[in-house]
Amino acid sequence: MDETLLMIPGPTRVAPRVLKAMSENIVNHRSALFGKILSETTEMMSDVFRTNNKSYLITGSGTAAMEAAMANIINPGDKILSLVGGKFGQRFGQIVDAFGGQSEVIDVEWGKGVNPDEIGYALEENEDIKAVTVVHNETSTGVSNPIKEIGKIMSDYDALYVVDTVSSLAGDEVDVDGYGIDICVTGSQKCMAAPPGMAAITLSNDAWDVVDKVEAKSYYLNMKKYRKSGAAQPPETPYTPSVSLMYAMHEALDIIMEEGLVNRVKRHQIAAKATRNAIKALNLELFPDESVSSTTVTAVNMPEGVSDGELRGTMRNKYRVELAGGQDHLKGNIFRIGHMGNITHRELITTFSALEMTLRELGFEVNMGEGVAAVADTYLPNNI
Amino acid sequence: MDETLLMIPGPTRVAPRVLKAMSENIVNHRSALFGKILSETTEMMSDVFRTNNKSYLITGSGTAAMEAAMANIINPGDKILSLVGGKFGQRFGQIVDAFGGQSEVIDVEWGKGVNPDEIGYALEENEDIKAVTVVHNETSTGVSNPIKEIGKIMSDYDALYVVDTVSSLAGDEVDVDGYGIDICVTGSQKCMAAPPGMAAITLSNDAWDVVDKVEAKSYYLNMKKYRKSGAAQPPETPYTPSVSLMYAMHEALDIIMEEGLVNRVKRHQIAAKATRNAIKALNLELFPDESVSSTTVTAVNMPEGVSDGELRGTMRNKYRVELAGGQDHLKGNIFRIGHMGNITHRELITTFSALEMTLRELGFEVNMGEGVAAVADTYLPNNI
Numbered sequence: 001m002d003e004t005l006l007m008i009p010g011p012t013r014v015a016p017r018v019l020k021a022m023s024e025n026i027v028n029h030r031s032a033l034f035g036k037i038l039s040e041t042t043e044m045m046s047d048v049f050r051t052n053n054k055s056y057l058i059t060g061s062g063t064a065a066m067e068a069a070m071a072n073i074i075n076p077g078d079k080i081l082s083l084v085g086g087k088f089g090q091r092f093g094q095i096v097d098a099f100g101g102q103s104e105v106i107d108v109e110w111g112k113g114v115n116p117d118e119i120g121y122a123l124e125e126n127e128d129i130k131a132v133t134v135v136h137n138e139t140s141t142g143v144s145n146p147i148k149e150i151g152k153i154m155s156d157y158d159a160l161y162v163v164d165t166v167s168s169l170a171g172d173e174v175d176v177d178g179y180g181i182d183i184c185v186t187g188s189q190k191c192m193a194a195p196p197g198m199a200a201i202t203l204s205n206d207a208w209d210v211v212d213k214v215e216a217k218s219y220y221l222n223m224k225k226y227r228k229s230g231a232a233q234p235p236e237t238p239y240t241p242s243v244s245l246m247y248a249m250h251e252a253l254d255i256i257m258e259e260g261l262v263n264r265v266k267r268h269q270i271a272a273k274a275t276r277n278a279i280k281a282l283n284l285e286l287f288p289d290e291s292v293s294s295t296t297v298t299a300v301n302m303p304e305g306v307s308d309g310e311l312r313g314t315m316r317n318k319y320r321v322e323l324a325g326g327q328d329h330l331k332g333n334i335f336r337i338g339h340m341g342n343i344t345h346r347e348l349i350t351t352f353s354a355l356e357m358t359l360r361e362l363g364f365e366v367n368m369g370e371g372v373a374a375v376a377d378t379y380l381p382n383n384i
Numbered sequence: 385m386d387e388t389l390l391m392i393p394g395p396t397r398v399a400p401r402v403l404k405a406m407s408e409n410i411v412n413h414r415s416a417l418f419g420k421i422l423s424e425t426t427e428m429m430s431d432v433f434r435t436n437n438k439s440y441l442i443t444g445s446g447t448a449a450m451e452a453a454m455a456n457i458i459n460p461g462d463k464i465l466s467l468v469g470g471k472f473g474q475r476f477g478q479i480v481d482a483f484g485g486q487s488e489v490i491d492v493e494w495g496k497g498v499n500p501d502e503i504g505y506a507l508e509e510n511e512d513i514k515a516v517t518v519v520h521n522e523t524s525t526g527v528s529n530p531i532k533e534i535g536k537i538m539s540d541y542d543a544l545y546v547v548d549t550v551s552s553l554a555g556d557e558v559d560v561d562g563y564g565i566d567i568c569v570t571g572s573q574k575c576m577a578a579p580p581g582m583a584a585i586t587l588s589n590d591a592w593d594v595v596d597k598v599e600a601k602s603y604y605l606n607m608k609k610y611r612k613s614g615a616a617q618p619p620e621t622p623y624t625p626s627v628s629l630m631y632a633m634h635e636a637l638d639i640i641m642e643e644g645l646v647n648r649v650k651r652h653q654i655a656a657k658a659t660r661n662a663i664k665a666l667n668l669e670l671f672p673d674e675s676v677s678s679t680t681v682t683a684v685n686m687p688e689g690v691s692d693g694e695l696r697g698t699m700r701n702k703y704r705v706e707l708a709g710g711q712d713h714l715k716g717n718i719f720r721i722g723h724m725g726n727i728t729h730r731e732l733i734t735t736f737s738a739l740e741m742t743l744r745e746l747g748f749e750v751n752m753g754e755g756v757a758a759v760a761d762t763y764l765p766n767n768i
């Protein structure tokens with residue numbers, strides 16, 4: 001049994017009752033019993049997405065759901081506009097390419113915020129853009145994109161609004177119907193704190209109108225098949241789902257409902273604030289602009305004279321706390337602290353205590369205890 | 385906790401130690417620890433496939449692996465020949481269509497065997513066929529196709545040999561290298577007796593040569609990305625895998641190795657023989673020709689005067705034994721008994737005792753005990 005504390009931006013720590021749910025006997029995935037579990041799980045998913053539309057669960061990673069979003073709306077040559085300020089923004093463009101779409105890009109410097117008006121300008125210039133993709137929380141840079149404000153602009157245009165909330169849903173503010181999102185996707189192993197391997201997607205009526213006119217570019221991820229099976233009695237998935245992960249999702253969603261979405265988001269906001277305060281108290285620097293810094297993952301510039309291998313290696317091997325490194329050109333230049341899912345002040349205290357010791361050992365000047373104190377201070381009732 | 389005995393052709397009953405493995409803590413999927421688990425699991429998969437080539441695990445159903453097989457070798461207009469004698473044979477053709485390939489079909493009456501020479505004739509007529517797909521065990525009809533003999537014929541041609549062993553691997557004889565199979569796919573929840581949600585694929589050098597010349601028609605199922613990630617140190621998957629299902633697969637494969645592949649196949653062969661003997665003892669009729677009847681699932685004609693709903697409903701609700709019905713045009717006309725995975729004489733005795741009582745209750749003339757006796761008789765040491 002590995003006891004390393006996962007402070008990475010997914011997978012996140014899974015509650016024992018969720019892990020335990022997976023050890024239930026496997027049932028027939030085409031039975032009334034499973035149909036009931038599936039219905040309840042997808043209904044809770046829609047509640048978390050904050051939509052009146054149906055949600056669908058896909059056995060696969062968040063990337064599978066991103067692919068499902070694209071494979072069902074693209075005809076060869078269709079223009080899809082992607083907001084790209086990190087690795088996951090890029091991924092949408094790569095998926096568009098794989099299906100023969102034409103990928104248009106609004107490039108934003110990694111770590112910076114986007115002016116929502118830029119999406120409006122791009123749509124004015126390119127009237128035939130079929131859909132706009134936005135990654136709400138860019139896990140690779142720790143930047144949160146303004147999906148609410150972009151949604152307001154999108155409401156003036158016909159293009160579908162596709163949002164990846166893989167690392168934000170149930171941790172940051174998402175309101176699918178309220179923001180006018182047409183296709184929203186997420187993954188199990190981030191803020192929902194279920195084990196990895198299941199993804200979810202929801203589509204608006206406008207999105208379904210497009211889907212109905214397009215021949216799906218995938219068989220496994222053909223959403224028309226998911227809609228048909230989901231409407232059967234008992235409800236089913238078109239292909240054998242991971243029954244065990246469905247149990248886990250059901251349990252993880254039960255926990256979310258017990259906590260309440262508003263409370264859960266608030267808890268993430270406090271954890272993010274505590275993390276930023278502690279980073280500053282230790283004289284470390286945030287990688288992204290603080291004004292757009294993520295609610296679920298904090299990216300930090302690698303301190304002068306400290307290597308990624310030493311920092312994360314010491315944290316992992318000596319103190320059993322796992323942080324994430326940078327991706328692509330940020331590899332070695334930043335480290336990332338995930339604070340999503342079942343995050344409380346306890347994990348942050350542990351993390352910052354370990355980080356203080358690690359930095360001191362590696363010769364970086366640090367006033368021991370100041371990071372930990374900054375975390376604690378943020379959680380004091382008067383400061384929340 | 386549902387205690388229904390699953391006698392369906394997947395998902396199958398999962399051993400408690402495999403279920404228990406899933407309740408282990410989630411670890412970082414890009415860590416040395418997970419890399420070790422992934423390596424060991426894929427190496428055991430290659431042993432079960434009986435290939436010296438690498439295997440890859442995909443989070444998804446068996447259909448995802450079928451799609452991976454096609455998405456990586458098809459360019460628009462490419463001809464793919466599919467042997468179709470049931471629902472899963474058809475599925476390959478539908479996947480070919482989804483990727484813009486040209487699907488050619490050898491149609492075999494459902495329930496009948498194919499003459500392997502027909503594949504040779506088709507290849508002679510169509511020199512530009514790029515690949516031939518065969519479903520080893522057609523779960524929908526209970527027919528086993530002669531993949532060894534077809535392999536011999538395929539060795540005279542350049543077309544890739546693609547075999548679906550979703551419901552046969554680790555239950556019936558499969559020898560990927562020995563039969564000259566270029567791409568072999570399978571699922572977790574059938575004879576391997578792991579929970580559903582994970583699929584496996586292996587590719588020969590000839591297959592990789594084709595894959596390297598084709599732009600993958602899927603991003604999530606792009607096998608070049610799986611190859612690259614799998615060769616990293618530590619080995620990874622390109623997208624976040626189901627960590628819990630990987631634990632389960634590792635444990636299920638451990639069990640397979642402990643039993644030994646030869647013993648396991650022999651056990652399935654005896655269970656299939658016992659099932660057929662019991663069916664005949666009860667004056668029921670096999671749906672497929674007995675000579676091609678599957679080693680892992682037995683399809684039975686619905687007895688005169690008995691409805692599918694009554695038969696399977698009574699079995700399920702009164703005796704807690706779940707059988708499968710027919711699919712597509714066979715719906716209502718057959719029922720199917722899965723005997724794959726952790727199948728022993730005990731489950732068959734239970735099943736046939738329940739079936740005898742059910743048939744008697746539904747007015748079908750049956751000599752009580754004769755099915756059960758036929759099962760027991762088959763398992764007597766002298767008869768094995």
